Amino acid sequence: MAIATQNSTRVLNSSLAHKIMTAEEAASLIQSGDQVGMSGFTGSGYPKAVPVELARRIAEANFRGQEFQVSVFTGASTGPELDGALAMAGGIHLRLPYQSDPETRKRINAGEMDYMDIHLSHVTQFVEYGFLGKLNVALIEVTAILEDGRLVPSSSIGNNKTWIDQAERVILEVNSWQPVALEGMHDIYYGLEAPPKRGPIPLVKPGQRIGSPYLEVPSDKVVAIVLTDAPDRNSAFKAPDQASRQIAGHILEFLSWEVQGRMPANLLPLQSGVGNIANAVLFGLEEGKFEDLTSYTEVIQDGMIRLLKSGKLTCASATAFSLSPEMLTEVNANMPSYRDRIVLRPQEISNHPEIIRRLGVIAMNGMIEADIYGNVNSTHVMGSRIQNGIGGSGDFARNGYLSIFMAPSIAQRGTISTIVPMVSHIDHTEHDVQVVVTEQGLADLRGLSPRQRARLIIEKCANPDYKALLLDYLVRAERLSYGKHTPHLLTESLGWHNRYLRCGQMLPREN
Numbered sequence: 001m002a003i004a005t006q007n008s009t010r011v012l013n014s015s016l017a018h019k020i021m022t023a024e025e026a027a028s029l030i031q032s033g034d035q036v037g038m039s040g041f042t043g044s045g046y047p048k049a050v051p052v053e054l055a056r057r058i059a060e061a062n063f064r065g066q067e068f069q070v071s072v073f074t075g076a077s078t079g080p081e082l083d084g085a086l087a088m089a090g091g092i093h094l095r096l097p098y099q100s101d102p103e104t105r106k107r108i109n110a111g112e113m114d115y116m117d118i119h120l121s122h123v124t125q126f127v128e129y130g131f132l133g134k135l136n137v138a139l140i141e142v143t144a145i146l147e148d149g150r151l152v153p154s155s156s157i158g159n160n161k162t163w164i165d166q167a168e169r170v171i172l173e174v175n176s177w178q179p180v181a182l183e184g185m186h187d188i189y190y191g192l193e194a195p196p197k198r199g200p201i202p203l204v205k206p207g208q209r210i211g212s213p214y215l216e217v218p219s220d221k222v223v224a225i226v227l228t229d230a231p232d233r234n235s236a237f238k239a240p241d242q243a244s245r246q247i248a249g250h251i252l253e254f255l256s257w258e259v260q261g262r263m264p265a266n267l268l269p270l271q272s273g274v275g276n277i278a279n280a281v282l283f284g285l286e287e288g289k290f291e292d293l294t295s296y297t298e299v300i301q302d303g304m305i306r307l308l309k310s311g312k313l314t315c316a317s318a319t320a321f322s323l324s325p326e327m328l329t330e331v332n333a334n335m336p337s338y339r340d341r342i343v344l345r346p347q348e349i350s351n352h353p354e355i356i357r358r359l360g361v362i363a364m365n366g367m368i369e370a371d372i373y374g375n376v377n378s379t380h381v382m383g384s385r386i387q388n389g390i391g392g393s394g395d396f397a398r399n400g401y402l403s404i405f406m407a408p409s410i411a412q413r414g415t416i417s418t419i420v421p422m423v424s425h426i427d428h429t430e431h432d433v434q435v436v437v438t439e440q441g442l443a444d445l446r447g448l449s450p451r452q453r454a455r456l457i458i459e460k461c462a463n464p465d466y467k468a469l470l471l472d473y474l475v476r477a478e479r480l481s482y483g484k485h486t487p488h489l490l491t492e493s494l495g496w497h498n499r500y501l502r503c504g505q506m507l508p509r510e511n
């Protein structure tokens with residue numbers, strides 16, 4: 001059933017069309033204390049009108065001295081009209097599962113907003129199992145509503161299926177900016193039951209479709225429909241800098257070795273995290289020798305589209321687009337040509353441990369810091385200040401065939417070493433990390449004991465300014481540590497972070 005493009009409205013179901021109202025009216029249906037599941041994933045497919053009106057309502061209530069806050073659950077990060085506006089109004093009580101909005105980050109780090117940073121694959125089941133209480137409202141952007149009431153999803157799926165299923169009432173934003181050609185690109189799997197009834201997910205190839213292209217909603221749950229015509233938030237990618245290109249180079253060289261025996265010539269499905277380094281690796285693959293690649297990942301970035309265009313990538317499975325404005329224009333204009341090669345799925349499927357383990361995904365994610373034993377911190381600066389969140393990195397790192405973490409060897413103009421004696425917060429333990437890469441080199445940690453890993457990470461990944469200090473720490477720890485399996489000097493292990501907080505640099509002053 002195709003959307004009638006000549007139709008002036010995208011709400012083709014006549015009984016639902018009666019529920020069209022303004023964003024202000026729809027926002028008035030959300031009450032203080034409500035838990036609201038909103039669409040949105042990395043700036044794609046989030047509701048753009050109702051959250052702004054909700055923020056206005058909250059600000060007015062606060063002005064009258066009334067408390068008004070809601071809890072906001074999403075797919076991942078959203079845009080300024082959602083996270084930014086609600087955070088600015090002081091309207092968020094609890095936020096989950098991933099954010100990257102500057103105002104939200106500021107409020108969380110000021111202790112003014114509660115934030116629950118959980119694995120993206122856990123979110124839907126936490127709600128379904130009742131761990132997070134009742135979901136009052138689902139606020140979901142869609143591309144269109146068909147005659148029979150089914151919904152054509154928009155540029156991300158995230159947790160929308162579960163929000164609609166679990167919420168008491170549903171508000172839909174129908175965004176005519178989203179291309180109608182998105183219809184058919186999605187694959188919504190409705191077969192995931194709760195334990196003990198849960199069976200295997202029948203997905204054995206990255207590009208396979210196992211569900212329906214449409215979301216379903218009982219029409220009596222829909223309390224409001226708001227028409228919008230507003231673009232997604234998409235940020236430009238920086239051209240890969242030298243460090244990113246060097247990191248990409250190390251990974252490509254490593255993969256060239258892996259295909260000589262261990263891995264198929266076309267590699268295994270690629271997962272590529274957020275950010276410019278991840279994108280640089282994809283750019284590197286475009287110039288490299290690998291053909292017939294596949295991807296089972298979370299977001300489709302510019303680099304993925306370039307690989308699809310060049311024919312190097314045969315299919316990409318994800319839960320959202322995350323494109324630069326230029327690439328988005330190009331993709332939106334040519335959406336039909338991508339429809340057979342891109343599948344957008346609920347994030348409970350795109351990030352599902354069962355599938356990631358079955359397909360043998362190569363997980364490549366950014367990090368804030370790693371320690372000499374291979375523990376990785378993806379989320380906290382100096383152990384306490386949240387940057388974004390764990391996102392799907394844990395889903396992919398623990399369950400992938402290979403788990404690669406990457407970062408430049410220094411941050412903040414060299415005042416910080418990203419390789420440290422002990423990480424100040426742990427997201428991925430030494431057991432989940434197989435490869436650490438910086439622009440200096442790549443450490444393959446597979447099969448190594450903690451002390452072997454420490455020597456390799458220092459040798460291959462540490463910045464020259466910090467190498468001798470790390471080695472000095474290791475040697476003294478090997479001599480003086482309580483246990484010699486993972487040697488540490490507990491009075492010193494976080495001393496570098498402490499020094500940075502006191503003096504603005506990790507290096508001792510005399511250096």
Ligand code: COA
Pocket residue numbers: 272273274275276277298299365366367368369378379381382387388389390391392393411412416417418
């Ligand atoms: N100590 C202190 N600050 C650090 C740091 C460190 N060791 N490493 C990086 N930073 C700072 C940078 O200086 C930068 O600060 P700025 O915004 O003030 O310039 C900021 O953190 C972001 O770093 P950047 O180098 O731009 O990294 P990035 O865009 O590649 O992002 C992560 C790196 C780790 C923040 C990002 O990959 C992330 O959020 N990861 C977790 C989620 C994830 O992996 N998702 C993918 C799963 S599919």
